[in-house]
Amino acid sequence: MSFTIPLIAVAFYSLASALLSRSLAASAPRADQLQSTVAIGHARDGARSGHPPIPGSRRKKTLTLAFIAALFHAWVVIQQTGLPDDLRLPLLTSFAATTLIVALLQIALCLYQPADYLGLAVYPLAAISLVVSHASGGGTEIIGDAVQIHVFLSLLSYAMLSLAAAQAILVSIQRHFLSRHKPGGFMRALPPLDTTEELLFTLLTAGFVLLSLSLMTGFAFLENMFHQHLVHKTVLSCIAWAIFGILLFGRWKFGWRGKKAVHWTLAGFAMLILAYFGSKLVLEVVLR
Missing domain, CATH: 1.20.120 (Four Helix Bundle (Hemerythrin (Met), subunit A))
Known part of the structure; x- marks a missing residue:
């Protein structure tokens, strides 16, 4: 090509x-236009310094x-x-x-x-x-059409959770600068922290639903999800699914946010990377 x-x-x-x-x-906005009276424990109030779109x-x-x-x-x-x-x-x-x-x-x-x-x-x-x-x-x-549907759902869930991982990293950086009252440069153009955290959990929820559908179609359409060439992908994907599920439950039940949300998101995403691209790397490059 x-x-x-x-x-x-x-x-x-x-x-x-x-x-x-x-x-x-x-x-x-200029740094002197931003509110600088924010503590990390009161991020909701401190993140409300108006950012022009x-x-x-x-x-x-x-x-x-x-x-x-x-x-x-x-x-x-x-x-x-x-x-x-x-x-x-x-x-x-x-x-x-x-x-x-x-x-x-x-x-x-x-x-x-x-x-x-x-x-x-x-x-x-x-x-x-x-x-x-x-x-x-x-x-x-x-x-097989059924297997291709499973593959498409897998790619869609990985993509959605990739966006969630990128959003989690941004939330972490944003909280870091806000906690030190130094939201410099690019950070000053971001939406309020409440908005970025809310978007993180929206992406996580959508990604979790898609990942659930991906796993269900895999178990339904593939002959053996624990075949030798699939077992690592299956186990790691299930671990990632459990991590995201626990995080979303913690958000709903206990109001989890901040560092805990970021760490759990990145841990689940790391499992997905190992599950899909890691397994392909081993099969195609190492084992050929």
Whole structure:
């Protein structure tokens, strides 16, 4: 496959990232405009220093550039996977497919939430995945509509929980700066901490539901989820599911938030990375 289309997608992702960075920097208020009477234990009050939104014209341009990049990205993924006739997902193609879904979810999320800042992580990662996926091999064909549904739900759940992990890291950084009354630079352009934490749990809930569906379809459609080549993926995915479930229960029952929410989110995401990409790395690279 020609490298021209991936390069075009990378160029549009790069433009979107650059414009987003400039927009966030321009929309950030001066430090002396922010409330500095916040203690970390009262983050709700302290996070309410008004942050002006990104100007509508710049926001629209950024999302348009990102969407154009995602269209070219989708073309590359379709070519690499063999869709619609076949479905092949070797390691690097899986990486590109996952980042494509992440990018599309982030763009869609921005239509309803002030989540533009996530593009600073999503767009460069999507561009990197396109570059490395050019070296992807053919992979084994995934046969059967039911199994393909399971695979699609898996990719969708990984993508949603990837966004949640990125949001958790941002919440951690935001709390760090607020606790020291030094919300410098990019931090000053973020929504209130209440908003970013609420969005984190929204993403976690959606990701947990999708992961549950992925596991259910796996047990229903695959002959043996504990086959030698699947057992590690199955066990680690179930551990991740349990971690996210406990976190969401803790949020509902005990109001968990802050560092606890961040740590549990990243722990669950680490299990998913090991389950999917770790198992593919071992099978395709180590064991060939």
